[in-house]
Amino acid sequence: MKPSSGLQSPIAELLDTFVVPSPAECTLVHERILQLSLDMSKLDNEIGRVEKILEGLRHNRVALQKLSDRHQNILHPTRRLPVEILGEIFVQVQVALGSRSIAPTRVCRHWRAVAIATSQLW
Known part of the structure; x- marks a missing residue:
């Protein structure tokens, strides 16, 4: 999932300066902060979903390893x-x-x- 608003800022020039933003720029900054928070929340949800999938895959792998080990034991000298x-x-x-x-x-x-x-x- 890609963040809907990307990593660009509509007011990038203000990020690296101490210039006082205009009222219109302040509005843009607040909107951008809100959008970034929403994007981070979406990513947090996606990360949680993927971690659950990964946990299931790891559990399945452990079960397969145990079964493989038991099969290897059949061939033990x-x-x-x-x-x-x-x-x-x-x-x-x-x-x-x-x-x-x-x-x-x-x-x-x-x-x-x-x-x-x-x-x-x-």
Whole structure:
């Protein structure tokens, strides 16, 4: 949206001087101030509208990024670890951390099944 009155002033020569404006020029200045205020109000409204659109677009982008990340996780190499190796990793972590051990049974269904099937953990 372009301001309807533009950025020009009908009394531009008075902007850079200390010349006292005539009564007619004072009227022009008041009219110009009013028009500029209206233009700024229109721009403020337009900015608010565009910011709401931008907020929605950002929200959609975050949702798409999360979905993309979840899809990337499908291809992660840890998904291809043989069950025996994953079970051994769980055992070694438990040995290394002792009572501070993590709970692989709470990560995902696959890890839960592997942990339950790994007798050294129990």
